[in-house]
Amino acid sequence: MPIEFEVVPYLQWLPHALLNFGIAVAVLLALGTFFSxxxxxxxxxxxxxxxxxxxxxxxxxxxxxxxxxxxxxxxxRLSVQESIRRRVLVVFLVFVAxxxxxxxxxxxxxxxxxxxxxxxxxxxxxxxxxxLAFVLSAFSLPTDIKNRTMYTIxxxxxxxxxxxxxRYLGFAIVGTALIVGMGAVSYGFVTRGLAHTHQMDGKLxxxxxxxxxxPPLGERGTxxxxxxxxxxxxxxxxxxxxxxxxxxxxxxxxxxxxxIVIGPPQGMLEARVPLAGQLSFLDRAGRSAAxxxxxxxxxxxRSYIEGDTLQAAIWTFDGVTPxxxxxxxxxxxxxxxxxxxxxDIEQGIGGTLQLINPDPGARVRRSEKIFFTAQxxxxxxxxxxxxxxxxxxxxKAIVDAQGNPVEVDIFEDLVSDGxxxxxxxxxxxxxYFGVAERDxxxxxxxxxxxxxxxxxxxxxxxxxxxxxGFGTMFSTFLNGPVAMLAxxxxxxxxxxxxxxxxxxxxTLEGGGPIESTIRLVTQKNLSVxxxxxxxxxxxxxxxxxxxxxxxxxxxNLLPNYRWFDTVRYVAYGMDIERSAVMQHATxxxxxxxxxxxxxxxxxxTREIAA
Amino acid sequence: MEAxxxxxxxxxxxxxxxxxxxxxxxxxxxxxxxxxxWGRQKVRALKSLDLEVRxxxxxGLLGPNxxxxxxxxxxxxxxxxxTTGDAxxxxxxxxxxxxxxxxxYLPEESYLYKFLNAExxxxxxxxxxxxxxxxxxxxxxxxxHMMGLDWAKRRQLKEYSKGMTRRIGLAQALINxxxxxxxxxxxxxxxPLGSREMKDLILRLRDQGKTVLMCSHLLADVQDVCDRIxxxxxxxxxELGRVDSxxxxxxxxxxxxxxxxxxxxxxLKAVIERHHGKLVSMENPTTTLEELFLNIVADSDxxxxxxxxxxxx
Numbered sequence: 010m011p012i013e014f015e016v017v018p019y020l021q022w023l024p025h026a027l028l029n030f031g032i033a034v035a036v037l038l039a040l041g042t043f044f045s046x047x048x049x050x051x052x053x054x055x056x057x058x059x060x061x062x063x064x065x066x067x068x069x070x071x072x073x074x075x076x077x078x079x080x081x082x083x084x085x086r087l088s089v090q091e092s093i094r095r096r097v098l099v100v101f102l103v104f105v106a107x108x109x110x111x112x113x114x115x116x117x118x119x120x121x122x123x124x125x126x127x128x129x130x131x132x133x134x135x136x137x138x139x140x141l142a143f144v145l146s147a148f149s150l151p152t153d154i155k156n157r158t159m160y161t162i163x164x165x166x167x168x169x170x171x172x173x174x175x176r177y178l179g180f181a182i183v184g185t186a187l188i189v190g191m192g193a194v195s196y197g198f199v200t201r202g203l204a205h206t207h208q209m210d211g212k213l214x215x216x217x218x219x220x221x222x223x224p225p226l227g228e229r230g231t232x233x234x235x236x237x238x239x240x241x242x243x244x245x246x247x248x249x250x251x252x253x254x255x256x257x258x259x260x261x262x263x264x265x266x267x268x269i270v271i272g273p274p275q276g277m278l279e280a281r282v283p284l285a286g287q288l289s290f291l292d293r294a295g296r297s298a299a300x301x302x303x304x305x306x307x308x309x310x311r312s313y314i315e316g317d318t319l320q321a322a323i324w325t326f327d328g329v330t331p332x333x334x335x336x337x338x339x340x341x342x343x344x345x346x347x348x349x350x351x352x353d354i355e356q357g358i359g360g361t362l363q364l365i366n367p368d369p370g371a372r373v374r375r376s377e378k379i380f381f382t383a384q385x386x387x388x389x390x391x392x393x394x395x396x397x398x399x400x401x402x403x404x405k406a407i408v409d410a411q412g413n414p415v416e417v418d419i420f421e422d423l424v425s426d427g428x429x430x431x432x433x434x435x436x437x438x439x440x441y442f443g444v445a446e447r448d449x450x451x452x453x454x455x456x457x458x459x460x461x462x463x464x465x466x467x468x469x470x471x472x473x474x475x476x477x478g479f480g481t482m483f484s485t486f487l488n489g490p491v492a493m494l495a496x497x498x499x500x501x502x503x504x505x506x507x508x509x510x511x512x513x514x515x516t517l518e519g520g521g522p523i524e525s526t527i528r529l530v531t532q533k534n535l536s537v538x539x540x541x542x543x544x545x546x547x548x549x550x551x552x553x554x555x556x557x558x559x560x561x562x563x564x565n566l567l568p569n570y571r572w573f574d575t576v577r578y579v580a581y582g583m584d585i586e587r588s589a590v591m592q593h594a595t596x597x598x599x600x601x602x603x604x605x606x607x608x609x610x611x612x613x614t615r616e617i618a619a
Numbered sequence: 620m621e622a623x624x625x626x627x628x629x630x631x632x633x634x635x636x637x638x639x640x641x642x643x644x645x646x647x648x649x650x651x652x653x654x655x656x657w658g659r660q661k662v663r664a665l666k667s668l669d670l671e672v673r674x675x676x677x678x679g680l681l682g683p684n685x686x687x688x689x690x691x692x693x694x695x696x697x698x699x700x701x702t703t704g705d706a707x708x709x710x711x712x713x714x715x716x717x718x719x720x721x722x723x724y725l726p727e728e729s730y731l732y733k734f735l736n737a738e739x740x741x742x743x744x745x746x747x748x749x750x751x752x753x754x755x756x757x758x759x760x761x762x763x764h765m766m767g768l769d770w771a772k773r774r775q776l777k778e779y780s781k782g783m784t785r786r787i788g789l790a791q792a793l794i795n796x797x798x799x800x801x802x803x804x805x806x807x808x809x810x811p812l813g814s815r816e817m818k819d820l821i822l823r824l825r826d827q828g829k830t831v832l833m834c835s836h837l838l839a840d841v842q843d844v845c846d847r848i849x850x851x852x853x854x855x856x857x858e859l860g861r862v863d864s865x866x867x868x869x870x871x872x873x874x875x876x877x878x879x880x881x882x883x884x885x886x887l888k889a890v891i892e893r894h895h896g897k898l899v900s901m902e903n904p905t906t907t908l909e910e911l912f913l914n915i916v917a918d919s920d921x922x923x924x925x926x927x928x929x930x931x932x
Binding site for chain 1: 653654693696697698699700702716717719720722724726728730731732734735739743744746747748749791795801
């Protein structure tokens with residue numbers, strides 16, 4: 010599943026986030042004040058510097074609260090006019106041109122063209138808009154200062170905060186207009202690019218009954234080759250049916266007299282709402298375990314279970330009700346396969362699914378095993394029908410008086426207080442399934458794809474707003490190119506923040522900056538000792554520890570752009586949770602407010618004519 | 620420039636001239652040292668300047684290039700921060716943006732947004748003064764008319780000549796009907812007629828009670844319009860006072876006589892008395908500002924740190 014981590018409900022997340030925000034702001038304020046005082050003290054002496062800093066701090070509150078909307082709007086309009094005169098709309102034309110020629114270089118024969126198209130449009134928009142945001146915001150104020158047009162503004166009753174805010178809003182308006190345009194073009198590109206239908210190719214053939222002298226079960230046929238694929242389809246005797254899954258979609262097929270009507274593609278543009286469960290493991294002996302087997306894969310996100318043993322991955326689902334799932338439980342899973350021997354590479358690894366009643370005393374304990382063949386890198390879908398054959402607490406099939414297996418209703422006999430367990434096992438000996446908690450879920454509902462697409466674009470918009478904020482902030486004290494480089498550096502640090510956190514947490518081998526430098530120079534690999542002696546090594550590790558904590562604090566202050574990366578959600582057809590969107594919006598707002606205030610202080614303390 | 624033909628924008632403004640006791644600008648021990656990236660001293664642009672500009676006067680700052688006059692103006696406007704000392708405008712610190720409500724500033728090069736037209740430019744600066752839409756519209760129309768730019772008000776400033784840009788620059792400086800107008804080289808780029816009109820406008824603004832602080836290289840301009848001047852050289856104040864008294868030469872007497880015979884000219888003073896000639900005038904003659912300025916600069920070069928004893932503000 011593309012969504013790898015659980016989204017905490019917004020109201021549960023907010024207090025924790027506010028606390029962290031408060032701490033970060035307090036630290037930033039304290040450090041900023043101290044270093045400003047230090048810089049001023051070098052020139053003015055400590056007491057004069059203190060009065061200067063105190064005056065600036067005391068001026069700040071009225072300066073910010075006396076912000077005049079009319080002045081801000083004047084500067085906003087100016088930024089918009091300036092952007093338009095700088096021919097920023099060319100970016101939109103570039104985007105349209107990219108879309109027009111996308112067919113030349115996009116792999117139209119891809120297994121999942123919807124994912125490819127959606128990822129393409131969202132990523133293209135994202136990169137173009139981030140670049141534009143940096144260029145617009147980083148160069149504007151420095152150009153004003155260089156051309157001295159700033160003289161005619163700062164000699165008017167304009168506060169530094171109004172200049173920063175006006176500029177920011179101006180670029181935000183331009184960026185928003187562009188992103189809305191790009192979103193509309195992208196939506197058209199995706200929906201029109203994927204829309205297609207087929208005709209029947211050849212003639213219908215009857216599906217013979219397995220029993221002699223029985224009428225055929227229905228008919229089967231093949232569609233024409235369109236958009237690099239064709240489907241096989243079956244029709245029942247009522248003339249209704251559907252095609253097989255090809256390139257991530259299928260079509261409804263109906264027979265009207267002699268005419269076969271093949272409907273539009275389905276299953277491509279979705280926003281599936283998952284019901285996720287909690288994952289636990291059994292070891293080879295069938296005992297409860299914290300995790301599965303580590304097969305040496307560097308990423309520990311997934312844990313592996315061995316085939317043909319008692320080892321199993323068990324998900325506990327809550328809130329499973331017949332109202333939510335009237336037709337049964339639609340299981341969707343994306344599991345990894347690790348082969349310890351090659352075997353028949355054409356044949357997938359087999360596995361089983363079993364529903365388990367969480368009540369140990371219940372008469373019906375398990376459903377019968379559902380066999381499947383693992384397919385990697387695609388979402389495997391399987392509907393567990395409401396009526397299933399079941400096993401009792403002794404793992405024996407439940408039968409009626411005649412000894413025939415009895416079908417039970419999963420909600421009545423296997424679900425207890427809305428809770429049910431789903432057990433996954435690998436069936437092939439010495440082969441492994443790799444699973445993570447979010448890899449298996451019940452497909453609970455479908456939300457609007459258009460709305461999900463908008464949510465995806467909203468997250469791109471938030472990234473752009475943060476980028477403009479950082480660009481504007483840096484432009485208050487750096488010249489244009491340097492401000493742009495600094496903004497891009499923040500973006501890069503944001504992208505590699507997880508690596509820095511891992512480094513600081515000591516989960517990555519090779520030590521901190523000093524130790525790794527020594528290893529590089531002395532060509533010592535990660536697993537050997539430094540052999541410098543106990544004391545030097547302790548000193549190096551001590552310094553490294555301090556440096557890594559500083560790096561961690563720094564990385565924590567910068568926005569991690571991956572937080573806002575919901576391209577995968579839209580591309581994989583997963584609904585972006587409202588809580589996630591609200592968290593992203595809150596984070597973006599917090600960053601923007603802080604960088605604008607920091608920008609205010611920089612501009613306020615800057616000599617415009619120096 | 621068609622300023623003289625245009626209606627007086629400030630006809631209804633209360634007349635504040637004459638109250639020369641009010642101090643509009645005050646600098647106390649104002650100094651500015653420019654430093655490099657490492658904080659090392661590069662140049663001392665201004666040294667301990669004490670200055671007062673009073674309400675209703677036209678005050679000129681004179682000095683050669685690098686004398687500190689532009690630095691002084693920038694310190695007064697808050698575009699630079701003083702290294703030591705203070706600059707107060709209307710009793711407020713130069714860094715206080717509230718003072719700008721009463722100030723109009725025309726920079727040397729009319730640094731304006733070239734992609735805006737005249738109307739948009741003035742409307743933009745009007746908004747910065749938080750003026751309402753109706754007031755802005757009226758003021759913009761009047762100023763454009765006053766500057767004689769009605770015919771070009773919809774053209775982008777990048778299409779303007781230097782003289783036209785200068786006029787629109789002056790218009791933006793007057794958008795808020797300021798009490799203090801700071802003009803940096805106001806006649807730069809103007810033809811003789813435009814220059815004359817600019818000087819007339821400055822005098823008219825003074826007559827309306829406004830205070831004008833200007834700096835210029837054109838000594839004749841300063842002599843024509845300024846009530847008081849300060850001459851700066853190498854960052855130091857060398858001379859400060861009323862233009863008429865500064866230009867008066869105390870150790871010389873000029874006699875203007877009429878109807879004297881040719882023979883009397885050699886022993887002029889005695890002969891006038893002895894021969895009962897008609898003494899038309901006997902007064903101290905004046906030199907030109909240019910001569911005074913050049914003498915001061917030459918003296919300053921010879922005697923660094925010297926200041927003229929004739930300091931009679």
